[in-house]
Amino acid sequence: MDELKQDCLFCKIIRGEVPSYTVFENDDVKAFLDISQVTKGHTLVVPKxxxxxxxxxxxxxxxxxxxxxxxxxQAIKKSDPKIKGLNVEVNNGEVAGQVVMHSHIHLIPRYSENDDMVIPHVNHADEYDEERYNSVANAIKNNF
Structure with missing residues (x-):
């Protein structure tokens, strides 16, 4: 296991110091059920x-x-025929909602459009014109 931290919750889970409901594990990643279970089968994928x-x-x-x-x-979807979709969520940094500061990906099964999970999105398209879109796109392009 590469470069694990002593005080990181997910590093402790990887080392087996904190129990988890593991669904997949190999030399590279560990996937386990998120304790919150936003929907049934909500899984975290964590690099080792x-x-x-x-x-x-x-x-x-x-x-x-x-x-x-x-x-x-695919394994999550096959686990329950009622699963109709899957949200793949990554929060990078506290301002984006990251709580545990160890990279992780949320795989959140969706069973219906009315399953209580809400993802708020804001549409600011009316604040952009061609010049502003190009300005933002170029600022990103210039950093590759």
Whole structure:
């Protein structure tokens, strides 16, 4: 196990110091049920390397850890014929809602449009024109 931290909750789960309901594990990742169970089957996928969030990932880290998202997602869907969809959620940084500062991906099964899970989104399209869109796009492009 690469570079685990002593005081990180998810590192403790990876080391087996804190119990979890593991659904998948290999040398690269551990996937376990989120204790909150936003919906039944809500699973966290955690790299077995302490990375705070996606801002810390190298391309090699992404290739190594993110390749399991489809495999775990498919197993979740197959686990219950009532599952109609799946939200894949990543919170990067406290301002984005990240609570545990160890990279993790939420796989949240969706059973219906009325399953009490609400994802608020705001539409600011009316505040943008072609010039503003191009300005934002170029600011991002210039950082590759």
């Amino acid at each position: 390397k302490h990375l705070v969030n996606f801002f810390d990932y190298s391309q090699e880290d992404a290739a190594r850890f993110l390749q399991y998202i489809p495999v775990i997602s």
